[in-house]
Amino acid sequence: MCFVNTPDIKASAPPPVPSRSDENVAAAQEDARRRAAASGGRRATILTGGLGDPSFGQSVSRTTLGGAV
Secondary structure (H helix, E strand, O other): OOOOOOOOOOOOOOOOOOOOOOHHHHHHHHHHHOOOOHHOOHHHHOOOEEOOOOOOOOOOOOOOOOOOO
């Protein structure tokens, strides 16, 4: 084990918390909302899941070779 004397360091006071009415906070919230709306990208245009369209081929009637129509 290491026994080292460390000097007592006093922590400085934290900076004041910005209010919700501050213009920088409002601008940051608007920027975050705009980025979230624009971040849909390609995922927003894909209408099926990872396995594809689950209803594909269900409306097709298949017949066997030589079978009745």
